[in-house]
Amino acid sequence: MGRTPDCAVGEALLASRLARRTVELNQRKGNAMGRQTLHERSPVHDRQGERYGGEQTVHEPSTTDAMGGFYDEKRATSQLRSYRENGPIASTAALIEALATAGVEGATLLDIGGGIGAVQHELLDAGVTHAISVDASAAYLSAAREEGRRRGHADRVTYLHGDFVHLADSVPPVGIVTLDRVINVYPDWERLTGLAASHAQGLLGLVYPRDTPMVRVVVFGMNLMLRFKGKPVRAAIRADDAIERIAHENGLALLVARDVGPAWRVALFQRT
């Protein structure tokens, strides 16, 4: 499911350092990921817009800071090195191919939780004119920008650091929205997916874990390991029909879906 031990956790569906309080509450309910949301539970929404280094930052401490703690510089450096050496991993490549086939020329891309930015780098090369790269991890966003500079397209990318659920109101709708291996690591995934879908004027592309016995076993084992290590991090599988329902509620219909390897599923939705 992953290529290196370092990114295996992330690639095998793992969350960032989610707020310990949320995990404790979820565990008490016997459901590590839970259905209630981090921000629903959080008494304070600390939404402060700042600017530094050309990036807009919106802090939502219990999510954004925790994500940054897990998706840290070491992980970002390792993933960027791997991407430079090998290109996108298979599931990301399948998402890019599906989008390119549907047509990306002249579109603006909103890449939510883009990590080191494989989707945006490839699609900017394939005809996307502008990208908005939103990530809760400052280290990943910084790696995405470093690669963008190296490839000469950083000036066509707007980098936003923060939790998209909290940033969504300030982000305009765009032609293409992507969520590549993000909904499996974010507790309030239904809200995140809904906001992503509502921002997609044309296409919404997702990569998420397949719901198979093998993936369930892997996720269970990883969650056990993370719990044993004391990390407030959990993996989760999201149901196809729930994803499709959210997409439909936001005016999108399934265009194409395919499984990639034993672990991942790529789904592309189109505005009807």
Ligand SMILES: C[S@@+](CC[C@H](N)C(=O)[O-])C[C@H]1O[C@@H](n2cnc3c(N)ncnc32)[C@H](O)[C@@H]1O
């Ligand atoms: C498993 S990594 C996937 C990164 C990249 N898309 C890939 O497939 O390699 C999940 C990424 O999503 C980001 N993320 C998770 N939830 C987010 C949210 N609500 N808003 C913004 N970024 C989020 C994390 O910070 C992390 O960079």
